[in-house]
Amino acid sequence: MGHPVVPSNLEEELDIVIPTIRNLDFLEQWRPFFQRYHLIVIQDGDPKRTVKLPQGFDYELYTRLDIEKILGDKAWCISFKDSACRCFGYMVSKKRYIYTIDDDCFVAKDPSGESINALQQHIRNLLTPSTPRFFNTLYDPFAEGADFVRGYPFSWRQGAPTAVSHGLWLNIPDYDAPTQMVKPHERNTRYVDAVMTIPKGTLFPMCGMNLAFDRELIGPAMYFGLMGDGQPLGRYDDMWAGWCSKVICDHLGLGVKTGKPYIWHSKASNPFVNLKKEFHGIFWQEDIIPFFEDVQLPASATSVAECYRHLAKEVREKLQKLDGYFLKLADAMEAWIDAWEQLNPAEAPAALSESKAPPAQHALANGKA
Numbered sequence: 589m590g591h592p593v594v595p596s597n598l599e600e601e602l603d604i605v606i607p608t609i610r611n612l613d614f615l616e617q618w619r620p621f622f623q624r625y626h627l628i629v630i631q632d633g634d635p636k637r638t639v640k641l642p643q644g645f646d647y648e649l650y651t652r653l654d655i656e657k658i659l660g661d662k663a664w665c666i667s668f669k670d671s672a673c674r675c676f677g678y679m680v681s682k683k684r685y686i687y688t689i690d691d692d693c694f695v696a697k698d699p700s701g702e703s704i705n706a707l708q709q710h711i712r713n714l715l716t717p718s719t720p721r722f723f724n725t726l727y728d729p730f731a732e733g734a735d736f737v738r739g740y741p742f743s744w745r746q747g748a749p750t751a752v753s754h755g756l757w758l759n760i761p762d763y764d765a766p767t768q769m770v771k772p773h774e775r776n777t778r779y780v781d782a783v784m785t786i787p788k789g790t791l792f793p794m795c796g797m798n799l800a801f802d803r804e805l806i807g808p809a810m811y812f813g814l815m816g817d818g819q820p821l822g823r824y825d826d827m828w829a830g831w832c833s834k835v836i837c838d839h840l841g842l843g844v845k846t847g848k849p850y851i852w853h854s855k856a857s858n859p860f861v862n863l864k865k866e867f868h869g870i871f872w873q874e875d876i877i878p879f880f881e882d883v884q885l886p887a888s889a890t891s892v893a894e895c896y897r898h899l900a901k902e903v904r905e906k907l908q909k910l911d912g913y914f915l916k917l918a919d920a921m922e923a924w925i926d927a928w929e930q931l932n933p934a935e936a937p938a939a940l941s942e943s944k945a946p947p948a949q950h951a952l953a954n955g956k957a
């Protein structure tokens with residue numbers, strides 16, 4: 589299968605969102621790959637701090653004061669003092685694609701020693717279909733030198749539109765605090781040359797460190813939750829967005845891929861601080877995962893916003909038994925989607941009519957998915 593042509597005007601189609609409590613010197617190393625794109629920087633913590641960017645980058649920068657000015661009475665749904673604040677950048681972007689990266693992630697090298705253009709690989713992942721309904725054992729059938737293997741149904745080879753591309757990390761792996769405490773010196777040195785679709789009906793731990801998605805297909809579901817300052821939970825921001833968006837992707841016939849590209853994650857955050865942030869989540873997720881596995885989105889929900897509002901109701905009803913936090917989180921999910929639609933009126937969904945729905949959604953409309 590030929591590689592899709594990466595659109596030459598991609599810079600008009602993609603924003604790079606970076607949350608930061610540090611500085612952005614890391615951009616110097618990414619300059620060859622990032623300079624042509626517009627950056628959306630979410631400056632977390634003290635709004636009076638000055639965040640400097642290397643010369644020559646085109647960017648917009650938002651502090652907590654900007655978020656409060658823009659969102660008004662809905663600003664409370666955007667986390668403060670947590671990387672979850674990055675999702676504000678998804679909301680204010682006007683582009684088709686989003687790439688989000690942490691400020692301690694650098695350009696990795698592949699086994700041949702070549703620098704990895706993570707952005708290019710993510711776009712290839714997003715521009716080629718996914719195979720959520722039937723696993724291709726040779727992994728990505730659209731990769732150079734690969735294809736669908738014998739026994740793969742020909743009528744299913746068009747695949748599904750890809751909504752999310754989840755990249756990985758060399759050096760410091762994205763481990764939870766307990767694992768990091770037990771294995772403080774473990775480094776990920778394994779470069780696996782593969783991209784694969786996460787099967788329909790299977791959840792996964794989405795990491796926000798090196799993540800791209802199609803904002804038009806799944807943007808409204810990419811809310812990174814209520815974390816950080818004043819909240820009983822942290823470091824489950826990307827996880828929450830991953831579980832919500834995967835359930836919605838499965839329902840709407842969209843695909844999620846994981847694997848290449850790799851970035852080089854340079855800093856291990858403090859496992860003791862992380863344990864305090866993650867503590868409740870380690871217990872709650874034993875109930876949260878079955879909740880997402882069991883949730884049934886109605887066939888009448890044919891837009892992301894409709895699915896998301898249904899999810900918020902389910903969270904309120906079924907997770908409040910875990911902790912009152914989930915009542916607040918459900919309210920925050922609704923504030924998020926309201927704010928998203930206010931800031932993006934053109935995208936505010938009338939339910940996708942059959943005629944406009946891509947094939948996979950056709951299947952949903954006809955009850956085949």
Ligand SMILES: O=c1ccn([C@@H]2O[C@H](COP(=O)(O)OP(=O)(O)O[C@H]3O[C@@H](CO)[C@H](O)[C@H]3O)[C@@H](O)[C@H]2O)c(=O)[nH]1
Pocket residue numbers: 606607608609610632633668669670671672673689690691692762795796797816822823824825826855856857
């Ligand atoms: O209060 C904060 C803390 C951090 N940031 C910015 O967010 C990213 C990630 O921060 P950091 O690299 O310190 O955290 P990690 O533990 O390595 O990140 C992983 O944890 C996930 C949980 O959120 C995160 O997505 C993973 O990548 C950096 O850019 C910090 O500057 C912040 O804005 N506010």
Ligand SMILES: [Mn+2]
Pocket residue numbers: 690692853855856857
């Ligand atoms: Mn980090």
